[in-house]
Amino acid sequence: MEGYVLPRIVVGSPLHGGSVRAPSDVFNSIFEVFLGLGTLVGIVVIAYTMYHALKYRESASDEDPYAEKVERPSMGELPTGGSGGRKVFYSFGISAIIVVSLIAWTYTTLLYVETAPEGDNIDAMEIDVEGYRFGWTFRYPNGHESATLRVPKDRVVKLNVTSRDVFHNFGIPELRVKTDAVPGQTTTAWFTAPETGTYEAKCYELCGSGHSVMTAPVHVMPGDEYDAWYANTSAANETTSIEAGQSASVAPVAPAGAASATVIPPQEVPA
Ligand SMILES: [Cu+2]
Numbered sequence: 001m002e003g004y005v006l007p008r009i010v011v012g013s014p015l016h017g018g019s020v021r022a023p024s025d026v027f028n029s030i031f032e033v034f035l036g037l038g039t040l041v042g043i044v045v046i047a048y049t050m051y052h053a054l055k056y057r058e059s060a061s062d063e064d065p066y067a068e069k070v071e072r073p074s075m076g077e078l079p080t081g082g083s084g085g086r087k088v089f090y091s092f093g094i095s096a097i098i099v100v101s102l103i104a105w106t107y108t109t110l111l112y113v114e115t116a117p118e119g120d121n122i123d124a125m126e127i128d129v130e131g132y133r134f135g136w137t138f139r140y141p142n143g144h145e146s147a148t149l150r151v152p153k154d155r156v157v158k159l160n161v162t163s164r165d166v167f168h169n170f171g172i173p174e175l176r177v178k179t180d181a182v183p184g185q186t187t188t189a190w191f192t193a194p195e196t197g198t199y200e201a202k203c204y205e206l207c208g209s210g211h212s213v214m215t216a217p218v219h220v221m222p223g224d225e226y227d228a229w230y231a232n233t234s235a236a237n238e239t240t241s242i243e244a245g246q247s248a249s250v251a252p253v254a255p256a257g258a259a260s261a262t263v264i265p266p267q268e269v270p271a
Pocket residue numbers: 131132167168169203204205206207211214
């Protein structure tokens with residue numbers, strides 16, 4: 001099974017976790033294997049059915065060309081097969097082998113995603129995530145807080161996720177990371193982002209009238225750009241000008257949703 005957790009070749013410094021296989025890559029390979037095997041089994045079953053439907057189709061003449069070779073059941077009688085249960089054995093046996101192998105492989109592969117990689121050569125960064133009705137706050141190790149999540153490319157990011165009020169669920173679909181946000185508890189998740197770009201974090205637990213707008217932008221930045229940005233942040237220097245604008249547009253929603261569960265004012269999702 002070691003083939004599935006071997007690091008893929010990534011250009012990047014191992015100090016920044018560049019050799020760590022991204023969870024998104026793991027999930028994609030599971031999807032591809034299931035899609036491939038499902039298609040293959042489908043083709044085999046349908047082709048086999050079609051072949052026999054054609055081969056044993058009713059002929060124009062009244063004579064049955066297979067009368068001697070095939071023992072046909074009469075109406076109301078259960079077919080007995082006739083090959084000593086070989087077909088049943090093949091059908092169940094092969095299915096069982098495929099299913100058990102898939103379960104074993106998927107399980108061991110998912111164990112890799114379950115626990116964040118540790119080691120001296122992995123420079124993981126930890127970010128606290130707090131959900132509230134209706135938004136997310138990200139807290140960096142230096143105390144900097146923001147409504148926008150910024151992470152460096154190809155580096156292990158560990159999230160400690162909790163909630164301020166009700167059950168939420170934090171997820172970034174493109175990066176294949178998702179975990180519960182439960183008040184009074186901290187759940188952990190991790191990911192690495194192999195590509196720079198802007199993604200969107202969403203809430204995946206129906207938490208009230210503003211649930212569908214409970215999103216946060218996620219910026220995956222090149223490592224050096226990220227380091228430069230991070231060096232300029234601190235607990236006191238709470239928000240950059242861009243983020244100040246975003247917080248202003250998000251903040252009023254929480255009291256509005258909390259005070260009256262009737263109407264949520266239309267608002268822009270932060271870009
Ligand atoms: Cu929520």
